[in-house]
Each structure stands twice: as structure tokens, then as C-alpha cells.
Amino acid sequence: MRTKLTLTLSLLTCAGSASMVQAQDYSGTLGQPGFSGSYTVGFTAYDDGTGESLYTTGQFSIPGAIGGSNIARWDGSAWQPVGGGLNGQYSNAVATFQGSLIAAGYFDDAGGVPGTAKLARWDGSQWYSMDAQSEIFLNSFWDLEVFDDGITGEQLYIAGNYGDLNGNPDLDHIAKWDGTNYSAVGGTIGGAVPLIVLDLAQADLGDGNKLYAGGRFLTIGGTSAKNIAVWDGTSWSDIGGGLSRTSGFAQVLHMKAWDDGSGMALYVGGRFNLAGGAPISKNIAKWDGSSWSSMGGDFDADVQELVVFDDGSGEALYAMGNFVTNGTTTLNHMARWNGTSWEPVGNGTDNTIFGGMVYDTGEGNSIVMGGSFTMAGTVSASKVAAYVAASCPADLNGDGNLDFFDISAFLNAFANQDPIADFNGDGNFDFFDVSAFLNAFSAGCP
Numbered sequence: 001m002r003t004k005l006t007l008t009l010s011l012l013t014c015a016g017s018a019s020m021v022q023a024q025d026y027s028g029t030l031g032q033p034g035f036s037g038s039y040t041v042g043f044t045a046y047d048d049g050t051g052e053s054l055y056t057t058g059q060f061s062i063p064g065a066i067g068g069s070n071i072a073r074w075d076g077s078a079w080q081p082v083g084g085g086l087n088g089q090y091s092n093a094v095a096t097f098q099g100s101l102i103a104a105g106y107f108d109d110a111g112g113v114p115g116t117a118k119l120a121r122w123d124g125s126q127w128y129s130m131d132a133q134s135e136i137f138l139n140s141f142w143d144l145e146v147f148d149d150g151i152t153g154e155q156l157y158i159a160g161n162y163g164d165l166n167g168n169p170d171l172d173h174i175a176k177w178d179g180t181n182y183s184a185v186g187g188t189i190g191g192a193v194p195l196i197v198l199d200l201a202q203a204d205l206g207d208g209n210k211l212y213a214g215g216r217f218l219t220i221g222g223t224s225a226k227n228i229a230v231w232d233g234t235s236w237s238d239i240g241g242g243l244s245r246t247s248g249f250a251q252v253l254h255m256k257a258w259d260d261g262s263g264m265a266l267y268v269g270g271r272f273n274l275a276g277g278a279p280i281s282k283n284i285a286k287w288d289g290s291s292w293s294s295m296g297g298d299f300d301a302d303v304q305e306l307v308v309f310d311d312g313s314g315e316a317l318y319a320m321g322n323f324v325t326n327g328t329t330t331l332n333h334m335a336r337w338n339g340t341s342w343e344p345v346g347n348g349t350d351n352t353i354f355g356g357m358v359y360d361t362g363e364g365n366s367i368v369m370g371g372s373f374t375m376a377g378t379v380s381a382s383k384v385a386a387y388v389a390a391s392c393p394a395d396l397n398g399d400g401n402l403d404f405f406d407i408s409a410f411l412n413a414f415a416n417q418d419p420i421a422d423f424n425g426d427g428n429f430d431f432f433d434v435s436a437f438l439n440a441f442s443a444g445c446p
Helices: 002-010 404-415 431-443
Strands: 025-027 036-047 052-061 069-074 079-081 086-097 100-110 119-122 127-129 141-148 154-160 174-177 182-184 196-204 209-216 228-231 236-238 251-259 264-271 284-287 303-310 315-321 334-337 342-344 353-360 365-371 384-388
Touching (some): 052 100, 052 365, 069 086, 141 209, 209 264, 251 315, 264 303, 264 315, 303 365
Parallel strands (some): 036 353, 251 303
Antiparallel strands (some): 025 384, 036 052, 036 365, 100 119, 141 154, 154 174, 174 182, 196 209, 209 228, 228 236, 303 315, 315 334, 334 342, 353 365, 365 384
16 A cells, blocks of 8 residues: 555656745744743734834843843844833733834833833834833733723723722723723622733624633622633623632633634633533633533643634644643644644744744744744744744645655655644544645645
8 A cells, every 4th residue: 555655646746846935834033043031922013104013022132132121023034122122020912002012011111211110102113101100019911902892992901910000999900091091891800819810802702792801810890700701891791600720720821712614712721621610621622602612632731822823724723832742642832723633733842832923024924923942843943933834735845846855755754643744634644634745746836
């Protein structure tokens, strides 16, 4: 059977073309030299008036740059400082709102501007105070989300573990800003856990677009809700009994809305193993608007980020985080959901991935990711890297040609059940993968 397969593939060698392309793989362009320091975590795209650029934030400095702490802009070839940087411990999130870039975290000031502690606005040329008045030691901000509740219009929602905002002690843990004034979002969180709102996301699960909040809490706005809740513009509601753990405190770290073909749902990552009090897949779950469901086996550590990405073989959900395994499968901090199980994404990274987004930095559509790693796949990448979509899936060795070497690479991968040979992404190694490879090889490259 293997001899016949080899002969069949060899006959297709002449079908190759020589366009310069890149197969699915990790790129170290963003991470060479990347950043010194601890990690990157937040990403956003922002146009400062000179064209759109990728921005990232975290706890780092830019090698060789003055004032390049905790925030940076990719200019197409190198990371550049942003207005003197964010001076202090770290930053957690960046977002765009009303033409400005907003940075949130635990920093003393932005570019030395007074009144910019922990929450600041960049207009493309200078930093401005948002009058958060958050110099207090205990205050920190963790996530930002621009959301229109259908009542008060589009506003910036601010999550964290702060005890007051703009001098108002009634604004804590979650609030919103309309560009001038801060106001409450249905009350605060409570419970006998380390209280914090860690993530905000929006989704329409068939009953209108709503805002979801996740973190560590047992109540929100006076309503019982274990670590996750939904805001409809008027009040907070529990989601199916919430997410918890059999021991220790649970937390929701990231949420992502996605339609896998069966309808829009909210996918939730974090640290938990119970949904509505019943066992569920550890650290990952799906909410379809009416019930919770498991997603494969158990992750051995926290899921920090969820991203929807098409790597050339179709749109899929990717998970990133502290984890190394799911069940008996080694994943190394990054995994792809194939509909029934989690599969490796190449060699993964050598340390935690904290954040990511889909963006094209010039290498093609990619998952840009940040964390505490120094290697992504087999390439050096200090704290930031990209997983690049395949522009020619059958070019398995990535040399820009379709030839015998790609056939050999497929045969070897198939024989060893290497994930790269799972060409249809169903988690099995069978005739359908061979057929999918043959079709891609015969189609050639763009």
C-alpha cells in the first residue's frame, strides 16, 4: 500500500510550481530581537494618522530604544517606542476608542504626563490624562472593550480590580467611559474570592448583542453569578450557573464568540472544571445561549487566550495559555480545535502565551501572539511571534517550490503521524488526508 502511495505521489511531482510562498509555520520576525523583560499580552491595530500599525503592551522594554517601556508599535520592520512609554510595573490592555489609543494597566504615568497613572489616552502624537485618578496603590486595570448597549451608545468599558475611578468609590471593578464622563455598569462584583474582572467580550447568541464579563467573583450587580455574567444594557444575569472549581478559586480569563457551523456560541477559557455545578472539560467550555458543553479533554493549566483563525485549511478556534497538555496530547501552550479534539500547532512555544490577535504584519494573515516565551516553533522569538497562514498548503518544507521534497515530507509525516500530515484537520491519519494533500499538490500555488 505504501509503495503504491509513493508511486502515485511521485507521478505528481511535475505539477509543482515555483511561486515564493510560505507554509503554515511560526515566524520570528516580530521577535528578533523582540523585547527584553517579562512578557507581552495585549494587541490592537491603531492608525495614528500615518497609517495603521500593530501595537502591543505588557511588561517589557525595547532593546536599544529610549522610553520604550511596556508599549510598542510595529513600523513594518522594527518595534518603536510610543511617546516615552508607560513608566511603571506593567500594562494589560490596549484598545482604540473615538480615534485614540487607550492603554490600561498598572503604570505610574504615560510619557511622564501628569494624571495618566494606570489609564491613559494616546492621540498619535502625545499622551493625555483620562482623569481616572487611579494613583492609589491597589488600583489596576485589566481589560477594555468598546460596546454599544443600545441605550447609551458606544462607550469604553473598563475592567479590573480597582476600588474607585475618577474619585468615585461607587465605580469599582467595572465601569464605562463616554469620552468625558465615567458611569456605573449595573453595580459592582462581590464574593469571598480575590475580586477582579479580567475579561470583557461581546456576543449575539440570538437574542441581541450583549456584553459578557469574566473574572473572579460570586455576585455582580447584586445577582449571583459565578465568575461569568452577561449585561443586556439594563441588568446583569447569571449564565447557566456559572463556572467554578471543585477546589481553589476559579477564574475566567478570556471569552470569544464564534460560529463553528452549528450557530454562534461563546467559548470560555480560564481555570475551572465545573459548569453550573456539573463536571466539564477542564479550563475550556462552550456556552450556546442555553447550556454549557465540554470541549474535548482537560487542559493541564490555564487557557489565557482564544482566537479564531483560518490557517488556509478553514476557520478554526485556537487556544493559548499556560498549558502543556490536553489529556495525553502534548500541545506546548497553543492548540487548534478540530471539532472533536485539541491538536498541536506545530511545536508550540517554550513558555506561556498570554495574548494574541489576527493581523497581517506583512507576512500574510497571522496569529500575532505575545507571552513570556523565547521560542516559537523552531525559531527564536523573544516575547512576541506570529503563526502564519499557509499560502500554499502543499509546500510542506516552505522552500517556495512544489516538488519531490514536499512529497517526501508528507510521506514521512504521514508515516510518523505528525500533525502536519493531518491535512483535513480531523485528528486522524487516513486516506482523506492523502486525498487532501494530492488535491492541494495538484492545484499548485497561487
